[in-house]
Amino acid sequence: DAKTTQPNSMESNEEEPVHLPCNHSTISGTDYIHWYRQLPSQGPEYVIHGLTSNVNNRMASLAIAEDRKSSTLILHRATLRDAAVYYCILRMGTYKYIFGTGTRLKVLA
Amino acid sequence: SQTIHQWPATLVQPVGSPLSLECTVEGTSNPNLYWYRQAAGRGLQLLFYSVGIGQISSEVPQNLSASRPQDRQFILSSKKLLLSDSGFYLCAWIPRNALSSGNTIYFGEGSWLTVV
Numbered sequence: 208d209a210k211t212t213q214p215n216s217m218e219s220n221e222e223e224p225v226h227l228p229c230n231h232s233t234i235s236g237t238d239y240i241h242w243y244r245q246l247p248s249q250g251p252e253y254v255i256h257g258l259t260s261n262v263n264n265r266m267a268s269l270a271i272a273e274d275r276k277s278s279t280l281i282l283h284r285a286t287l288r289d290a291a292v293y294y295c296i297l298r299m300g301t302y303k304y305i306f307g308t309g310t311r312l313k314v315l316a
Numbered sequence: 317s318q319t320i321h322q323w324p325a326t327l328v329q330p331v332g333s334p335l336s337l338e339c340t341v342e343g344t345s346n347p348n349l350y351w352y353r354q355a356a357g358r359g360l361q362l363l364f365y366s367v368g369i370g371q372i373s374s375e376v377p378q379n380l381s382a383s384r385p386q387d388r389q390f391i392l393s394s395k396k397l398l399l400s401d402s403g404f405y406l407c408a409w410i411p412r413n414a415l416s417s418g419n420t421i422y423f424g425e426g427s428w429l430t431v432v
Contacts, residue, residue, distance in 0.1 A: 241420070250406050250423030251360070294359070302348055302367060303375075304408075304421050306360035 211295045216311040219285045227280040227310050229295030234275050239298040242269065242280045244291040245309070251294060254280065290314045318343035322407045322424035329431055335380075335394040337427050339407030342388065349390040350408040350421065351382055360406065366390060402431045 212230040219225040239258050243251035255269045262269040268281040292309040322339045341347050351363040362375045364382035372382050383391045407424040
């Protein structure tokens, strides 16, 4: 199964942009790249997803490398409420969503 | 609207006792259903997924089992709990008609299980 690799933790100052990287060198051509985030004692919530092209929504932007072996989640202006564990995951085939250990983002006031 | 319900929210069980966690989805039909577990300070581990009634795929051999007796009902069970079964259990679903578009997976609120 393809897997993802993320840094264990990152810090950012409030109101500054944050770039969260993810490596997925074994990704296949049909695997979608999804990002979720999880607040303490809650289920993960959807952030953004993409296949080949860069994607933007109200929460974040997703930049996908041309070879699709890595991607970056971009939070344009971090707030204290963005402090969470961010998961980069691959949807493998039609049914399986495999989560890695994620990146714990700390936002400094 | 589509919602997912998971219960109980919290439970404390002695080692060797049985377990039953239940999850139901409303407002949709024939969803894909999932059980994940998260040990303290760890990532999410996929335990089981189901693409239809009575169809269960197990990802990790362990002390747990899953069943799908109805289209929108997914149950996680154990006959005898171990200390290592403690964790945060999450039920999740994907709409059947969204599978081809890479759509999102939706999670319930989770169940905290402490085995003592």
